[in-house]
Amino acid sequence: MDHSAPGVYLTSQQCVRVPLATLQNELNSYLATLKTKLVEVINEDYSDYVGLSGRLANVEGAVVRMRRPLIELRDKLHAVQEAVRSELNSLNQGLRRRKEVATQRALLELTLEVSHVAAKVEKLLEEVAASDSVAVAAAAGGEAAADGAPAPPSPRSPLTSASAAAASAASASASAAALSDAELLAHCRLLERVAAEVSRLAFLANKGKDLAFVRALEPRIAGHRAALRGRLKAALAAALAPAPAPQPAGAAPGGGPRSVAAALHALHAAADLCEPGEAEGVVRSVVVAPMVERLIAEHKSATGHSASLGGLSALLSAITAGVRSSMGSLLEAALAPGSALRGLDLLGAAVLEEVQGALAAAMPGVFSPGVPPAFHANYRATLAWLAGLEELCATRGSVERLRSCPAHASLMRRWNTSVYFSLLYQEIAGELEDALSADRLEAPPPLAPGGAADPLTAAAAPQLAPTATLLRCLRRATSPEVVLPPLTDRFLRLALQLAQRYAAWLATAATARREAVAAAAAGGGGAGALGVVPGAAAAAGAAGSPAPTGAAAWATSMSAEELLVVVADAESVHSVLLGPFTTAFLELLPQSTPTAAPPSDCAAPDAAGDAAPNVIATVRSALAEAAEAVRGGGRSLAAALTDEAIERCVTVVRQLKGITATYRMTSKGPPSRASHYVGGVLTPLRSLLEAGSARRLASQFQRELLVLPVADGVCSRYGALAEELLSSVRKTESSLKRLKKAKGGAGGEEDSAASAISDSDKITLQLHLDVEELGRQLAALLVAGPAASADVGEVVAAALPTFRRLQEVVAPPPGLLAALAAGGGGTSAASTGGAASGGGGLL
Structure with a gap:
C-alpha cells in the first residue's frame, strides 16, 4: 500500500469489483496515515532548525569583513568609469570640432570651386x-572700310x-x-x-x-x-x-x-x-522643315488637286530618303547604343513632329475618312513609314521612345478610324440587308468578262444572289485592302453580325414556310398543297390569315425542290466560314499592332506570344458559333421541307385503310405480295433527292437532312396508322367471335374450317408484306451499294429505330407463315421479292 501508485490501486480495485463505499473508506484511511507520517518527518529535525540561530557566532563581523573589499572594488570601478566618461566626452568634442571643420572646409572648397x-x-x-x-x-x-566707319570695339x-x-x-x-x-x-x-x-x-x-x-x-x-x-x-x-x-x-x-x-x-x-528641346527645335527648323516643305510642294505639283486623296506612300518614302540623306550621320550617332546623345529625340521631336504637323496643314485631306479606299491606303502608308523610322533605331529603348512620344500619339489621333469603320459598316451591312430584303430569290449575276472571281464565292459556288452577296460582304470584312489593324476586332464583329443576319433570314423563311403550310392545311388545302405553295398562300388567305408578305414571301411561293437551293447554300456558307474565311481572318491577327515590330537585334520579348493562342482560339470559337447558326437556319428550313415531304408520304400511306374492306367484303385468299400504294409512299422523297439543288448536297448531307428525317417520320406515322388499324380489326373480329359463340348451333365446324386464316391474319400479313417492300425502298436510299435481300430489314432497322418498331407492329402471328407455306398458300413470293410495285390485292 505504501509504495503502490494510486492509479494502479484504483484499477486493481475496479477489476475485483470493490464497492465504492469500501473503496472510499480505504482511501480515507490511507490519507490519514500519510498525514501522520508527514508530521513525524517534520518533527524529526525541528530542534536543529530552531537552534540554528543560536549556534551562529559573530555574524555581523563576518559581514563587515566581507563588505570592505567589495566597497573598495566599487570605488575603483567608479573612478575608472568617470575617467572613461571624461575621455569619451573629450573625444566626442574633438570629433565634433573636426566634423565642423571638415564641413566648413567642404563649403569653402565648394565656394572656391x-x-x-x-x-x-x-x-x-x-x-x-x-x-x-x-x-x-x-x-x-569691307563694308566698314567703304563707309569709313570704325570697327565696333x-x-x-x-x-x-x-x-x-x-x-x-x-x-x-x-x-x-x-x-x-x-x-x-x-x-x-x-x-x-x-x-x-x-x-x-x-x-x-x-x-x-x-x-x-x-x-x-x-x-x-x-x-x-x-x-x-x-x-x-x-x-x-x-x-x-x-x-x-x-x-x-x-x-x-x-x-x-x-x-x-x-x-x-x-x-x-x-x-x-x-536642354535637348533647343537642339531638337533647331534640327527641326533648319533641316526637317525645309525638306518636308519642299517635298510636299513637289508632291502637290505632281499630283494636282488629288494630292490629298492618295499617293501618300510616295511622299513619305521621299521624306524617309531625305531624312536618311540629310540626317543619317546625326541619327546614327544619336541612336547608337550607349550614345551620349540618348537624351535627344531627333526622330520623334524633330522628324515626326514636323511631318505630322506639315501634313495636317498642307494636306488635311489625307486624314479624311470620306473616301475609304484612299483613307486605307494613306493609313497603311503611314504605318509603313513609321516602320521605316523604327528601322533606324538600334535599341529597344529607342523604339519604345519613338512609339511613346507625343508626336506619334498626335499623328495616330489624326486618323479617325471610327468614322472609317462606320462608313464601311453602313456600306457592307446595307448591301447585305438590301439583298436579304428582296421578296424573291434570284441567281447571282454572272461574272464580268475578264473579272477575277472572289475566293470565298469561288469556294462556295452559291446559287442565290443573297448568298453571293453575303460571301462578298464577308470577303470585304477580311480583305487586307479594307481592314485596318486597330479595327480587327470590329470587323470580326461585323462578320459575325453578317452571318447571324443570314441565319436569321433562313430562320424567318423556315417559320414563314411552316406558317403558310399550317394555314393551307387549316384552309382545307391538305397535304396536296404542300408541294405547290401558291395554292398554300391562296389557302391561307381563304382561311382568314393574311398571305405571307415581306422578305420571307419567297419561302411561300417556291416548291420544296426549289427551296433546297437555299439549304445547299447554307451548307456552303457553313463550310466557307469554318474553312477559307477563318484562315483569311487569322492572317490578319499577326499584324494587329499599330506599328511594325522593332529590329530583330533589339526586339522586345514576345508579349503576345502567350496571348496569341487564346486570341486564335477565341476567334475560331466565335466563327464556329456563327457557322453553326447559319447551318441551324438552313437545317430549320430543311426540317420544314422534310415535314412537308412526310405529310405527302403519309397521304399515300393512309391508303392502307382500304385493306380492311378488301379482305372483309371479299373472300380473297391470303396475300402474296405488297399493295400497290407502297410503291408511291417514298415518291415525294425521291422528288426531293432528284432535284438539281439536292444533288449539290454531299451524300452525307442528303442522308442526314432528307432521307433519315423523312424515313423516320414516315415509319413513325406508318406504325401509328398500322397499329390503329390492326387494333380496330382485332377488336371487331373478337366481337364477331363472341357473337358467333353466343349463337352456337350447327355449322360451327364448317365456319371453323373456313376461317382457319382469319381476316385479321390476312390484313396483318398484307401489312407485313407492305412493310417489307417499304424496307427495300428505304434500303435503296440508305445503302450506297446493293444489299442482300435477307439483310434489308436489318440494315434499315439499324439506321431507323422507328422502322424496327413498325416491323414489330405488323409482325404476323407465330406460325402463320409456316402454316401458309405448308398449306401451299403461296407466301414464298412474299419472301423472294414478289412485292412488285404495281401488283397487290387492293382496289
Missing part, C-alpha cells in the same frame, strides 16, 4: 565672344548679366555664319567645352544652393546659360545649314549639312547643358 568654375566659364565665354567679334569684324570689314565682359548675354546671343548667328568650316568646328568644340563647364557649374550650384555666395551667383549662372544657349543654337544652325553648291572636301553629299562633326559637337553641348 564654384567661384573658380564661374570664372572659368566667364573666361571661356569671353574667348567665344572675342572670336565672334573677330568673325563679325572680318565679315563687315570688342566687349570687355559680354556675359556679366542676362541683358549682355541676350545682346551677344543676337550677334551669334551672324558670327557663326561667317566662320569657315574649320573655324566652325573649333567654335563648336569650344562651345562643347563651355557647356561641360556650365553643366558642372550648375551641379555645384545645386549642391551649395543654401549658401549665400551661391545664391548671389545664380543670376550670373542664368546669364551664362542664356548666352551659351543662344550661341549653341546659332552654331548648330550654321553647322546644319545645307552645304554650298561647290561642296568642299568632307562635306556630306546630296544636300547634307555643312559640317556633321561641328553639328555633333553642338549636339553634345546641348546634351551636356540638359
Whole structure:
C-alpha cells in the first residue's frame, strides 16, 4: 500500500469489483496515515532548525569583513568609469570640432570651386565672344572700310548679366555664319567645352544652393546659360545649314549639312547643358522643315488637286530618303547604343513632329475618312513609314521612345478610324440587308468578262444572289485592302453580325414556310398543297390569315425542290466560314499592332506570344458559333421541307385503310405480295433527292437532312396508322367471335374450317408484306451499294429505330407463315421479292 501508485490501486480495485463505499473508506484511511507520517518527518529535525540561530557566532563581523573589499572594488570601478566618461566626452568634442571643420572646409572648397568654375566659364565665354567679334569684324570689314566707319570695339565682359548675354546671343548667328568650316568646328568644340563647364557649374550650384555666395551667383549662372544657349543654337544652325553648291572636301553629299562633326559637337553641348528641346527645335527648323516643305510642294505639283486623296506612300518614302540623306550621320550617332546623345529625340521631336504637323496643314485631306479606299491606303502608308523610322533605331529603348512620344500619339489621333469603320459598316451591312430584303430569290449575276472571281464565292459556288452577296460582304470584312489593324476586332464583329443576319433570314423563311403550310392545311388545302405553295398562300388567305408578305414571301411561293437551293447554300456558307474565311481572318491577327515590330537585334520579348493562342482560339470559337447558326437556319428550313415531304408520304400511306374492306367484303385468299400504294409512299422523297439543288448536297448531307428525317417520320406515322388499324380489326373480329359463340348451333365446324386464316391474319400479313417492300425502298436510299435481300430489314432497322418498331407492329402471328407455306398458300413470293410495285390485292 505504501509504495503502490494510486492509479494502479484504483484499477486493481475496479477489476475485483470493490464497492465504492469500501473503496472510499480505504482511501480515507490511507490519507490519514500519510498525514501522520508527514508530521513525524517534520518533527524529526525541528530542534536543529530552531537552534540554528543560536549556534551562529559573530555574524555581523563576518559581514563587515566581507563588505570592505567589495566597497573598495566599487570605488575603483567608479573612478575608472568617470575617467572613461571624461575621455569619451573629450573625444566626442574633438570629433565634433573636426566634423565642423571638415564641413566648413567642404563649403569653402565648394565656394572656391564654384567661384573658380564661374570664372572659368566667364573666361571661356569671353574667348567665344572675342572670336565672334573677330568673325563679325572680318565679315563687315569691307563694308566698314567703304563707309569709313570704325570697327565696333570688342566687349570687355559680354556675359556679366542676362541683358549682355541676350545682346551677344543676337550677334551669334551672324558670327557663326561667317566662320569657315574649320573655324566652325573649333567654335563648336569650344562651345562643347563651355557647356561641360556650365553643366558642372550648375551641379555645384545645386549642391551649395543654401549658401549665400551661391545664391548671389545664380543670376550670373542664368546669364551664362542664356548666352551659351543662344550661341549653341546659332552654331548648330550654321553647322546644319545645307552645304554650298561647290561642296568642299568632307562635306556630306546630296544636300547634307555643312559640317556633321561641328553639328555633333553642338549636339553634345546641348546634351551636356540638359536642354535637348533647343537642339531638337533647331534640327527641326533648319533641316526637317525645309525638306518636308519642299517635298510636299513637289508632291502637290505632281499630283494636282488629288494630292490629298492618295499617293501618300510616295511622299513619305521621299521624306524617309531625305531624312536618311540629310540626317543619317546625326541619327546614327544619336541612336547608337550607349550614345551620349540618348537624351535627344531627333526622330520623334524633330522628324515626326514636323511631318505630322506639315501634313495636317498642307494636306488635311489625307486624314479624311470620306473616301475609304484612299483613307486605307494613306493609313497603311503611314504605318509603313513609321516602320521605316523604327528601322533606324538600334535599341529597344529607342523604339519604345519613338512609339511613346507625343508626336506619334498626335499623328495616330489624326486618323479617325471610327468614322472609317462606320462608313464601311453602313456600306457592307446595307448591301447585305438590301439583298436579304428582296421578296424573291434570284441567281447571282454572272461574272464580268475578264473579272477575277472572289475566293470565298469561288469556294462556295452559291446559287442565290443573297448568298453571293453575303460571301462578298464577308470577303470585304477580311480583305487586307479594307481592314485596318486597330479595327480587327470590329470587323470580326461585323462578320459575325453578317452571318447571324443570314441565319436569321433562313430562320424567318423556315417559320414563314411552316406558317403558310399550317394555314393551307387549316384552309382545307391538305397535304396536296404542300408541294405547290401558291395554292398554300391562296389557302391561307381563304382561311382568314393574311398571305405571307415581306422578305420571307419567297419561302411561300417556291416548291420544296426549289427551296433546297437555299439549304445547299447554307451548307456552303457553313463550310466557307469554318474553312477559307477563318484562315483569311487569322492572317490578319499577326499584324494587329499599330506599328511594325522593332529590329530583330533589339526586339522586345514576345508579349503576345502567350496571348496569341487564346486570341486564335477565341476567334475560331466565335466563327464556329456563327457557322453553326447559319447551318441551324438552313437545317430549320430543311426540317420544314422534310415535314412537308412526310405529310405527302403519309397521304399515300393512309391508303392502307382500304385493306380492311378488301379482305372483309371479299373472300380473297391470303396475300402474296405488297399493295400497290407502297410503291408511291417514298415518291415525294425521291422528288426531293432528284432535284438539281439536292444533288449539290454531299451524300452525307442528303442522308442526314432528307432521307433519315423523312424515313423516320414516315415509319413513325406508318406504325401509328398500322397499329390503329390492326387494333380496330382485332377488336371487331373478337366481337364477331363472341357473337358467333353466343349463337352456337350447327355449322360451327364448317365456319371453323373456313376461317382457319382469319381476316385479321390476312390484313396483318398484307401489312407485313407492305412493310417489307417499304424496307427495300428505304434500303435503296440508305445503302450506297446493293444489299442482300435477307439483310434489308436489318440494315434499315439499324439506321431507323422507328422502322424496327413498325416491323414489330405488323409482325404476323407465330406460325402463320409456316402454316401458309405448308398449306401451299403461296407466301414464298412474299419472301423472294414478289412485292412488285404495281401488283397487290387492293382496289
